[in-house]
Amino acid sequence: MGIATRVVHGAGFEDLGSGAVVPPLVVSATFDHSNPGRMVYGREHNPTWTLLERAIADLEDGHGAVAFGSGMAGVAAVLALVPKGAKVVAARDSYTGTRELLLQMESAGRFEVDLIDTTDQDALGRAAAGAAMIWLETLGNPLLSVPDLARGALVSRQAGALLVVDNTFATPILCRPLTLGADLVVHSASKYIGGHDDLILGVVAARDGDLLRRLTDHRTSHGACPGQLEAWLALRGLRTLDVRLARQTASAQFLAAALAGAPGVLRVHYPGLSEHPQHGLAQSQFQGRFGAMISIELDLAAELAERFCAATRIWTNATSLGSVESLLERRARWPGDAHLPAGLVRLSVGVEDPDDLLSDLRQALVSVGLVV
Ligand SMILES: Cc1ncc(COP(=O)(O)O)c(C=O)c1O
Incomplete structure (x- = not known):
């Protein structure tokens, strides 16, 4: 199916017999233990989140996706995957919030950060040696630089590093980094996915089930979950992306x-x-x-x-x-x-x-x- 069809129908949903043509907003904070979807509690599960996650995973060609309370909550969950003392390589012109968090975590002794010009292949190749994570943005902020994602994936694989791509500026309409070899794709859904300046939300799409599980566990244990209304608004916005x-x-x-x-x-x-x-x-x-x-x-x-x-x-x-x-x-x-x-x-x-x-x-x- 074409992407224009997938943004409208990618979430899919089982109607509860009402004939509704749009996905439901479910606000319940807890769920009957006998429910077939095995939903338990509102910090861990929500059917509206699930629809959004399914839609983003479909658009990004991922194994799955995890929604977070903000783009930065998603960024923090991904950075939590980095082993203590390891090295993270990121763009010098990456989003200020991400850069500031990276530097805060570095000063707290959590890991080492190498900020480079990620459009410079030689610099990327040198910096990747010994890195645990390489963080690229499809379009640098605000100078709109464009790193080569397929090359980034190759270098990451050779280094044994995870490749993370913040795809907020490009959206899956322009680019699908997982298909080019990335491991994780981060979105501030507060931007194009929502598209109406009326929500704050993040989504991370993952290449495999292990990464998906680790991010989901992080969300549950850190309480980094999205609001139900925000997830629903993001689903609505997505349909016109x-x-x-x-x-x-x-x-x-x-x-x-x-x-x-x-x-x-x-x-x-x-x-x-x-x-x-x-x-x-x-x-x-x-x-x-x-x-x-x-x-x-x-x-x-x-x-x-x-x-x-x-x-x-x-x-x-x-x-x-x-x-x-x-x-x-x-x-x-x-x-x-x-x-x-x-x-x-x-x-x-x-x-x-x-x-x-x-x-x-x-x-x-x-x-x-x-x-x-
Ligand atoms: C590229 C990029 N990534 C992540 C974020 C963080 O997203 P949020 O504001 O939803 O926390 C932003 C916010 O401006 C951004 O521009």
Whole structure:
């Protein structure tokens, strides 16, 4: 079945005789011991979680998936798999929350962290030696670098390391890392999977049953479980993922091309542009679509770049990404991203009319004196 069909029907569900056409939201915190699904207690089991997990496992071609209370709860569960004192290799431009947790765990003596440019094959090959886990992001945050996942899988296998891929920015519509050799795929479902900025949730898909069991046990013992409503909202969002992304990626391609070379725009980071350093790889790895995240470097100091972000009328000046409404944010405002250029603004392209999105950016550029 095609992916557009799978996002709508992948969860499947057994109706209870009502004729309902959408999956049920089950809020029960405990279950009768005689139930055939052997569900016991709401911190361990929930039928709505199960449907979401089944749908994500299907889309990612995984053995199974585990839902968590947030993307970061999923990240923490995966990092808990690393043996004490081992080495974790991750991207220098990985998501700030993941990077900060890695560094916190390193300072607590839990493991050693090697942050590298994961698009540099030689650096990856060198760093992988002796590593227990390699952590890649399908699209780096916020510079939208694209590591070679198949190569990452090869290097990980040779090193005996687990390959984890955070697929939040690409979603299974653009890329399925397990099919390229990854062991685990992490999603912040708070982003594209939910797609409406109304939930916080994480999901991790696993290649095999052993990893799945260890993650499930971690969730139960750490109480890192999702809310039932959030899981249901994620299931609802998932059903429109393909159509949302079709619009969002087409608009992003249009906006990136329009912004490249615009007055005051020093650089546009978008893998769909031929000048992107990994454009060719992105083309094959993402099956011709390049995602809906763009970063632009404006010729502005911090204060004026903040004024640009605040001057937009359709784009909202807010953190996060992946929703139907377009968001933008100056990334160096965050301590973890203070090394980035002061004028670097990350755009999460929503489903609005792309001409309106462009006009709004133009009037904001005019308002800060970049376009006259
Ligand atoms: C790439 C990526 N991974 C993980 C996370 C963490 O997800 P959550 O906010 O759902 O905890 C985020 C959040 O921004 C993210 O962008």
